Amino acid sequence: MSFVGQVSHEFKTPLTNITLYSEMLSEYLEDEPTPVPEYLHIIRAESKRLTRLVQNVLTFNKPSRLNIKQVNLTILIKQIYQTFKPILEAKSLQLNITTLENDCIVDTDEDSVMQILNNFLSNAEKYAFNGKRIDLSLTRKGKLVTITVRDYGDGIASHLLKQIFEPFYRVNSSITEGVSGTGIGLTIAKQLASQIHGEIKVMNHNPGMAFSLILME
Numbered sequence: 001m002s003f004v005g006q007v008s009h010e011f012k013t014p015l016t017n018i019t020l021y022s023e024m025l026s027e028y029l030e031d032e033p034t035p036v037p038e039y040l041h042i043i044r045a046e047s048k049r050l051t052r053l054v055q056n057v058l059t060f061n062k063p064s065r066l067n068i069k070q071v072n073l074t075i076l077i078k079q080i081y082q083t084f085k086p087i088l089e090a091k092s093l094q095l096n097i098t099t100l101e102n103d104c105i106v107d108t109d110e111d112s113v114m115q116i117l118n119n120f121l122s123n124a125e126k127y128a129f130n131g132k133r134i135d136l137s138l139t140r141k142g143k144l145v146t147i148t149v150r151d152y153g154d155g156i157a158s159h160l161l162k163q164i165f166e167p168f169y170r171v172n173s174s175i176t177e178g179v180s181g182t183g184i185g186l187t188i189a190k191q192l193a194s195q196i197h198g199e200i201k202v203m204n205h206n207p208g209m210a211f212s213l214i215l216m217e
């Protein structure tokens, strides 16, 4: 593993503990007057953000080993919704979910799917918060299953839609300026998608854009 990879790996244990203890602490302090619960909430949200970032650096350095098993996407998408809802609400972003009535079971690697969707959602949080709304959906057409993160932000110029998947590429705009990032999130999402024989599609919607992960049932 590279130096960066090793260092990132060392970040994992303390980060897990920070997340765990701040979660325990918020159970004790949930009835405290503001701003105590609010501050704790931010600590938790930011620890989770840092955990995702470390996970991205690790994946970028060393492709992860897949663990293919039956994954219920109907349940997974609800879990992701629960995780992100408070983080997004703290930024005045409304998260909506549309899912399937029935279980949607796909043979895939759960961690990869999770990491791809985490990247889509944290991008929407970072670059499209002015759209005030994000839609997370799970749909099915024949054997194709699609999970989409749609935002209502400023989007990206069409001619740059390919480049955003290149390593370290970040759009040079007022939205990206001042927002922390490494430019590897979407590169990793694409890498992971191809490992699980999935496909990523990006579309401009005006307003906003949609990132989809397409898998085979």
Ligand SMILES: Nc1ncnc2c1ncn2[C@@H]1O[C@H](COP(=O)(O)OP(=O)(O)O)[C@@H](O)[C@H]1O
Pocket: 119, 123, 124, 127, 128, 151, 153, 154, 155, 156, 164, 165, 169, 170, 171, 172, 176, 180, 181, 182, 183, 184, 185, 186, 187, 209
């Ligand atoms: N939902 C979005 N709306 C507008 N721009 C986006 C969105 N998602 C990604 N981008 C642009 O694509 C670039 C690459 O994204 P990514 O690979 O995740 O890197 P990072 O988030 O670390 O900058 C971002 O820097 C941003 O300029």
Ligand SMILES: [Mg+2]
Pocket: 119, 122, 123, 181, 183, 185, 186
């Ligand atoms: Mg990103």
